[in-house]
Amino acid sequence: MNSQGKVVLTYNTSYGGPVSAHHITTFTELPFTSEQTEYNVLQDPNGNQTIDVGYLPTVDAPVPPAGQLVGANPSSLSNYQLSVIYPWEISYFPYNFNNNTGQGKIFQQLYFRQAFQDLVDQEGVIDGPLHGYGKATIGPVSTYPATQYLSPQLAQKGDQWTLNIPKAGQLLRAHGWSVNPNRIDTCIRPGTAPGDCGAGIAAGAPLKFTLMYASGTDWMESAVRELASNASLVGMQVNLEAQSFNNVINATIGLDGEGWQMAYYGAWTYAPDYLPTGETLFESTAPNNYGAYSNARNDQLITASLDARTPSQFNTAMYNWQNYVSAQLPVVYEPNAPTLLEAIKGLQIGPQNSALNITPEEWSYRQ
């Protein structure tokens, strides 16, 4: 591996286990400065660096026909075969409930989280920048690939927070905010009574937030821009701050203090802890509960799922937990985007696993 990020792996000739007669002898990982750069090279078959297995940015993918999972390949990639991999993950971004600049108290209000989720247009992002590839996130368990872990009730309901800007405005207005489209809303009824802004929110507090996001993925950039635009229609100002992935992670794990408000790093893949139970992400003491979401009932339900003795008990506990926590909106749900993999014809890479692990030892090539 060199400092530019290029990695070369060669076949271990001492290996005595079973291998295909046509196994590959060298596996090289090439670094690219952006997904668009990689796509440009993928389309150039005469280049000094040709790519045998690459990725198709969703923004460049032809839209699949209705009801089909995979669409056509772009004409420039006629020598490649396209496959779609939905990782075993959920896509979301956390609120920082511990935020020390005033927004944390606002995030703690369920009505606010409901209003904010109403501003997220998951279906619009899937139809738009994701070009029909993607599934809405509706709770802590992914809806695709379909598994026994997903609550049937949730699966039946689907996305309960489809884009609804008027509803978001009504929710805010009903809880003491002056809703002024294209101006910043402020709290006009501070207090904790029904219809007030909520505990810890002072009169005149603005609905003004900073959403830090990991730059470099075209569809994510479109999604956050659309969210900021939708928010402005109900008088909420969402300032977008593009950062490197590392910086977003640094902020969410608290290396930059507790000043961060919302941070979108991408998705959480359930691997290597494949069971989508809540103790890793959503329990009050969970190591990856970066936003410090805390809810006693949620913790009890997670514990019940972990204490289950039989598969049946486990499934029931999982469904109870999901039905509860999904409605609590501990994070902002965003669409799950698949990986669009392009493999050059003749190269057999086998079925790809949902944890996105690469297994070149199983690849073989026959023209």
Next chain:
Amino acid sequence: MTAYLTRRMLQAIAVLLLVTLIVFGLLKLAPGGAAAAVLGNGSTHQQFLLQYLTWLGRILHGDLGYSRRLNESVSYLLAASLPRTLALMGISTLIALAVAIPLGLVQAVRRGRAADHVLRGLAYVFYGTPTFVLGAVLVLFFAVDKHIFGAEGPQAPGIVGVVTDVRDLTLPVLTLALVTIATFARYMRSAALDSLAQEYVEAARARGAGERRVVAAHVLRNSLVPVVTLVGLSFPQIVGGAVVVESFFNIQGMGWQIWQAVLNHDFAVTLGFTLVIGIGAVVGSLLADLGYAVLDPRVRYAQR
């Protein structure tokens, strides 16, 4: 001349020290980083100065620091990035000069005629086109559609490998050169128009000199002074790279590396690369001053 050069060298050292001090200070003010999380962002004035002087002492011993993020020395990263950037920026600047100087002269000599209008229009188009748009158009046509040139820049490690990879070097160089030609040509045209209106040009014509001789011997030389200034000012870019073009063409050059270093709070790389770019700026400015003296004897007289 020697006294002038000595004075300028001393000024250059002072400028470089100031640049490093400012960058060091700004980086200290930036939040974040694992060390900051453990030790806290705040530090005393004495700690800052001590850190700066320690870093400066290492620089004087040839140690530019070590990147914990990339697990490489800054010198190694410079050696990997600088050749790519120098090749890319140097060649595009040379091409721009070779094309823009005659273009500017033609425009000035044929002022108000069809050639001037057409060339001026083209210059405006390229001057106003962002490099990422121009690069995308060139890649889509020449790489993706026609497969004539590569979609990415040269990936060879050394400068020889980069320069000889014509297929991959062409589009990034062309992207930069077209924009630079537009800039240089506009300055050259303006300077040549000024020169054409000078009395020494009229005097040359009165002495019976032909138009070609007037342009080549009198207008060209005197019109080059602003272009030399531009080239001198371009030195930080020639050394520091073009972030957008490097990023678009997958070239891990100076610009791309320093951008990544800033984003990732890579203190050592940011400082080391800034120092090298600062040296480029100082050297460029010095060469431009020397260029004035060569082109215009009046500058030399004024220095005495």
